[in-house]
Structures are given as C-alpha cells and as structure tokens.
Amino acid sequence: MQELHEYSKCYDLVVIGGGINGIGIANDAAGRGLSVFVCEKDDLASHTSSASSKLIHGGLRYLEHKEFRLVREALAEREVLLNKAPHIIRPLRFIMPHRPHLRPAWLIRTGLFFYDHLGKREKLAGSNLVTFDGLDSPLHPDIQRGFEYSDCAVDDARLVVLNAIQAREHGAKIMTQTQCISAVQIEGLWHVTLENEHGVFQVKAKVLVNAAGPWVAQFIRKNLNLKSPYGIRLIQGSHIIVPKLYEGEKAFILQNDDQRIVFTIPYLQRFTLIGTTDWEYTGDPNHVEISAEERAYLLDVCNDHFKQQLTEADIVSTFSGVRPLCDDESDNPSAVTRDYTLALSAESTAHAPLLSVFGGKLTTYRKLAEATMDQLKPFFNSMKKEWTATALLPGAEHFNSIDELKDQIQQQIKGIGEATAERWAHAYGTRTMHFLQHSNSIHELGQDFGHGLFAQEVDYLVDQEWAITSEDILKRRSKLYLDFNQDEIQILEMYLHVLHERRLRQNVA
Incomplete structure (x- = not known):
C-alpha cells in the first residue's frame, strides 16, 4: 500500500x-x-476507439449534412497525422461505384471537388473518374464506372x-x-x-x-x-470481417438505397473489413454486439455490388462499438453530427x-x-504553446519506409518471417528495436507462442504498453487475434498470469 x-x-x-x-x-x-x-x-x-473502421478520413458523406467545418478540419488532419505516424497510417485509395439512381454523377463530382480542395493536401492524390472492365472488375457487370479518391487507413488502437x-x-x-x-x-x-x-x-x-x-x-x-x-446519443457501428473479397489494395465505398454508405477495406493482408452500421443503441456500452439484422444488412450491401456473393458462413469475425455523439435531436442516426x-x-x-x-x-x-x-x-498561466502538429509519434523517429525497416529487422533477427517483420514495422516502427534489443535470432526471443509472437514482445507490451490480458495483446496491440486458437490463447494467458503475479510480488516488496 x-x-x-x-x-x-x-x-x-x-x-x-x-x-x-x-x-x-x-x-x-x-x-x-x-x-x-x-x-x-x-x-x-x-x-469506441478500437471499434472504428480503421480510417483517418475527411468524411466524404458529411458534406451532404453540410458539416463543412468538420470536413475541412478532418481533411487537414489526414496529412498532419500521416506525417506524425507513417508506420501505423498509410494512404488508401477508395473507389465509389456510381449508382445513378442514388446520387447523380454531378453531385458526386461536386462533392469530390470540395473534398480535394477544402483541406490542405500535399501527399495524397486527388480524385478521378474510373471505368470498370466487366471481366476483370470484382463488381457486377452493370456497374461500369465510378469515382476514386484518397483517404488513409490506421491501426486505431x-x-x-x-x-x-x-x-x-x-x-x-x-x-x-x-x-x-x-x-x-x-x-x-x-x-x-x-x-x-x-x-x-x-x-x-x-x-x-x-x-x-x-x-x-x-x-x-x-x-x-x-x-x-x-445529452448523448449512442450510435452503434458494427463491422464484419470476411476472407479477402477481391484482389488489390484499394477500398470501396458502397452507396446503399437508404442513402448510407458501407466501406469494404483490405484488412490484415488476408481479409476484407466491411462496415459500418448506424443504429440507435440503448443498452449497456460495456457489452455491444452485432445484431443479426446488422450482419444481414452488411452482407446485402456487399452482395448488391460484388460478383462474389457472401453468406453468414463467410463471416470470420465481427466487432461492434458505440459512437458517443452529442445529441442534436436528429431523427436519422446517420445524420447526427x-x-x-x-x-x-x-x-x-x-x-x-x-x-x-x-x-x-x-x-x-x-x-x-x-x-x-x-x-x-x-x-494555467505557465502553459507552454501547442506542439503536437509536428511532433512525431513513437516509432516514427528516423523512419523512412516499412520496407526498409522490415529489411533491417530481418537482417538482425535470423530466421524471422517476412510477415512478422512487417507486422513489427507497422506496429512499432523504429521502436521495434526497443524489444529486440541485442537479439540476433528467433531463438533468443524467448517462448514462441505461435504466429510470430515471442515472449520478448509480450514482455515489452506488458512492461511498456499497459497490456495485461491476452485480448489486450492479440486484439489491440498486435492484431493477431484472427490467427490464435483457444489452446494457444490459454498458453499465452498462463504466461501472462505468471508475469502478473511476479509484478505484484515486486510491488509489495
């Protein structure tokens, strides 16, 4: 005590x-x-902060609700955050298939013009018109053109x-x-x-x-x-994860008949992340789960656009969260500011x-x-000036590119797989060396929990990143949760329990 x-x-x-x-x-x-x-x-x-669509974006659809101040600020922040944390934030191109009965082409072009010019844009490419080849396109043959623009993907947690x-x-x-x-x-x-x-x-x-x-x-x-x-309005947003729906590294933004949009985003190399929903939520925010209606909704929107048809059996995982939005008395959850x-x-x-x-x-x-x-x-009269706009986040120091850092990791740690080196580079940036220290091979990284997770990384996450449980490590720190089975999770939990007991004894001493 x-x-x-x-x-x-x-x-x-x-x-x-x-x-x-x-x-x-x-x-x-x-x-x-x-x-x-x-x-x-x-x-x-x-x-909420780990249940997002994993995007740093201006919010193209917010323009329809005349949220110009918010969109302008968000567009400018894309570039700021991309400079601050290039290891966990990356540019991402979005394709919006044109559905003439939902929004006319002139309206979308106007919106994209504002999107290109409302905020400062230096690194991200502007928007353009695209056409789809019926044979090579993953979309239904009747969708023949669309629009492409830039936003960013992020590891939110x-x-x-x-x-x-x-x-x-x-x-x-x-x-x-x-x-x-x-x-x-x-x-x-x-x-x-x-x-x-x-x-x-x-x-x-x-x-x-x-x-x-x-x-x-x-x-x-x-x-x-x-x-x-x-007042606060809780708006539930749910996502589903399915095996990779199409080739390539571009995301799609799909328009639906209810005037909402749904993203399909490349996720963790092997999957596609699909979301999100906008449903009023009245339950306990500690226990938010996707509903059967939401699952069906997201599957239907995808099936209306893509040749590859999805069913419930294709859903690998789901996650849900609630957005705590300031109550502006809007009748439409999608329109709440x-x-x-x-x-x-x-x-x-x-x-x-x-x-x-x-x-x-x-x-x-x-x-x-x-x-x-x-x-x-x-x-606070002695408060210093604002500083965060140009300060790099941990791991962005001396960072040049993911490929360069990945090569550096593989040269230092003999036997490490390319996928693990790339995961470390994205998650920790140049701070990867903080837990690798002087190790030179995978045999020096401690217990192997599988899928590229070793004790040396786990110890670092517990000591330096507030991780306590297997969920902390697998879902929010490493994103390995889709790879681990229950037996492997139990082994990790046993290791964490021993670590926790040891730390408690040290604190008492």
Missing part, C-alpha cells in the same frame, strides 16, 4: 477515460508542461497506445484497470476517488477532464452528482473546472485536444 500513498499528490489535470480523446488531451497537456493523471476503467482503446507512450514520456501517469468512483470539489480542488486491484485511493486535481466517451453524461450524473449540459462539443463548467478561475468531451471522431482527436487546451489556458 506504500505505492498508493504516492498518488495522493495534486495534478494539474486528471483525465477520466483512456480512449483517443482522453489520451490525446493527456498527451497534449503533458507536452505543455502540465502534470497529468489518466485513469481508464478497462484497457486503453478498449471500447495503436494510435491511442502511441499517444499514451508519448504522454508518459512527457511525465503523465496513466493507470488502466482503474475506475473513478466519485469526484468532489473541496477548497478549489477536485478530490478524485479511484479503485483498482490494489484498493481504493485518491488523487487531487486542479482540473477534471471527463473524456469517458459513451459514459460521459452518465459520469456527470452518477459520479459527480451534477446535471449534464448535453460527428463534430465534438466541449463543455467547460467553472464559475471563475478560483473554482476547479470540469471539462467534458461530447462527441468527436478518431481523425480529429488532435484538434479536439488543442481546443481543450485553449479552453483551459485561463487556469
């Missing part, structure tokens, strides 16, 4: 929530010289983890599996009560940031006993402020964090 006493210190910021917005705010604040504490009740990115690592390197304290029970204001400070496996403890904060995502309004009502300034709203409640600079984050999207997390810090400037 001696370690818990340390956390009674007072921080400038305590952030509730370890998703992309909470971690993004924590990283920005720590880099400006503020002391920061983050608590996350589960794993980093364990809910790793984007969160890399921001968390950078925040820690700037001094932030980040604790997962730690729940905020309550917070009260006493003499101008927030007294925040937390609980984890070590027990109940308390930290103090000059500012409390509520980035609890789907629980943002509930946290205000139940944990703070205050009235939430905004994806923009963010920051609610700051403080009577004066003498009172401890509460800043709550409503809405937001993965692509604009960095701008949301900057906007948060702008609102908090009056409370």
Whole structure:
C-alpha cells in the first residue's frame, strides 16, 4: 500500500477515460508542461476507439449534412497525422461505384471537388473518374464506372497506445484497470476517488477532464452528482470481417438505397473489413454486439455490388462499438453530427473546472485536444504553446519506409518471417528495436507462442504498453487475434498470469 500513498499528490489535470480523446488531451497537456493523471476503467482503446473502421478520413458523406467545418478540419488532419505516424497510417485509395439512381454523377463530382480542395493536401492524390472492365472488375457487370479518391487507413488502437507512450514520456501517469468512483470539489480542488486491484485511493486535481466517451453524461450524473449540459446519443457501428473479397489494395465505398454508405477495406493482408452500421443503441456500452439484422444488412450491401456473393458462413469475425455523439435531436442516426462539443463548467478561475468531451471522431482527436487546451489556458498561466502538429509519434523517429525497416529487422533477427517483420514495422516502427534489443535470432526471443509472437514482445507490451490480458495483446496491440486458437490463447494467458503475479510480488516488496 506504500505505492498508493504516492498518488495522493495534486495534478494539474486528471483525465477520466483512456480512449483517443482522453489520451490525446493527456498527451497534449503533458507536452505543455502540465502534470497529468489518466485513469481508464478497462484497457486503453478498449471500447469506441478500437471499434472504428480503421480510417483517418475527411468524411466524404458529411458534406451532404453540410458539416463543412468538420470536413475541412478532418481533411487537414489526414496529412498532419500521416506525417506524425507513417508506420501505423498509410494512404488508401477508395473507389465509389456510381449508382445513378442514388446520387447523380454531378453531385458526386461536386462533392469530390470540395473534398480535394477544402483541406490542405500535399501527399495524397486527388480524385478521378474510373471505368470498370466487366471481366476483370470484382463488381457486377452493370456497374461500369465510378469515382476514386484518397483517404488513409490506421491501426486505431495503436494510435491511442502511441499517444499514451508519448504522454508518459512527457511525465503523465496513466493507470488502466482503474475506475473513478466519485469526484468532489473541496477548497478549489477536485478530490478524485479511484479503485483498482490494489484498493481504493485518491488523487487531487486542479482540473477534471471527463473524456469517458459513451459514459460521459452518465459520469456527470452518477459520479459527480451534477446535471449534464448535453445529452448523448449512442450510435452503434458494427463491422464484419470476411476472407479477402477481391484482389488489390484499394477500398470501396458502397452507396446503399437508404442513402448510407458501407466501406469494404483490405484488412490484415488476408481479409476484407466491411462496415459500418448506424443504429440507435440503448443498452449497456460495456457489452455491444452485432445484431443479426446488422450482419444481414452488411452482407446485402456487399452482395448488391460484388460478383462474389457472401453468406453468414463467410463471416470470420465481427466487432461492434458505440459512437458517443452529442445529441442534436436528429431523427436519422446517420445524420447526427460527428463534430465534438466541449463543455467547460467553472464559475471563475478560483473554482476547479470540469471539462467534458461530447462527441468527436478518431481523425480529429488532435484538434479536439488543442481546443481543450485553449479552453483551459485561463487556469494555467505557465502553459507552454501547442506542439503536437509536428511532433512525431513513437516509432516514427528516423523512419523512412516499412520496407526498409522490415529489411533491417530481418537482417538482425535470423530466421524471422517476412510477415512478422512487417507486422513489427507497422506496429512499432523504429521502436521495434526497443524489444529486440541485442537479439540476433528467433531463438533468443524467448517462448514462441505461435504466429510470430515471442515472449520478448509480450514482455515489452506488458512492461511498456499497459497490456495485461491476452485480448489486450492479440486484439489491440498486435492484431493477431484472427490467427490464435483457444489452446494457444490459454498458453499465452498462463504466461501472462505468471508475469502478473511476479509484478505484484515486486510491488509489495
């Protein structure tokens, strides 16, 4: 219990929530010289932030809802984030098959013109018209032309983890599996009560940031006993994963009769990721699962476009999450704004402020964090200037290309497979060398769990990336979950249990 006493210190910021917005705010604040504490009740990115379509995109369809400010900001952020993390973010070309009965060609061309020019575009190619050869095209023969444009693909969970690592390197304290029970204001400070496996403890904060995502309004009502300034709408988005649906590395954006769109995205070399849905959700955000209707919906949209027909039997895996969107009273879940709203409640600079984050999207997390810090400037006179636009995320230092790094890994580690070297290069960038250290062959990497996962990587994820369970490692850190069977998972769990017990004994000592 001696370690818990340390956390009674007072921080400038305590952030509730370890998703992309909470971690993004924590990283920005720590880099400006503020002391920061983050608590996350589960794993980093364990809910909404790992259940996305894995895209950094402007949001082409948001133009139809006149979300010009959001689209402009998101388009500019594509290039910023591509420069910050080229190992986990890559350019991706999208093809939109033209369905004249849904949207006329002139409307799509106009939308793509805005998409090409609303935001700063340096690395990404512009849009163009494409025609389809009936024999070579994966699409139905009646679809003869379409439009092509650029966005980016991202490993969403790793984007969160890399921001968390950078925040820690700037001094932030980040604790997962730690729940905020309550917070009260006493003499101008927030007294925040937390609980984890070590027990109940308390930290103090000059500012409390509520980035609890789907629980943002509930946290205000139940944990703070205050009235939430905004309502929150939970919109369920589900995805299915099937064996590779077509050759090539381009994504498709499919228009549907209900005016929604569905993406088909190349995923993990062997699969196609299909999503997403937009369904109102009223259940527990901790337990979101795809419905039979959603599965059928996504299969139907694909079958309406592609020659290869999919059935339930083709679904390899699924995942679902809820988007916590600020309630704008729209009747259509697809039309609810994806923009963010920051609610700051403080009577004066003498009172401890509460800043709550409503809405937001993965692509604009960095701008949301900057906007948060702008609102908090009056409370921190010595806060440093904004810095995240040009700062590389961990692993992007001295990074030239995936191929070059992959070759470097294979030259150092004798016997390592190309697929594993490429996975490491994408996931860790140049930080791969942090866990490879002085190893020269696969025989020096410790226990082999299969599929290119070795003990040396697992130890690194536990020691440096807050991983605790096999799901943390396989789903959110390495994306190997589609390769491991139950017996292999159990062996990994046994190893993690031994590691965890060892760490507990060290902490007690």
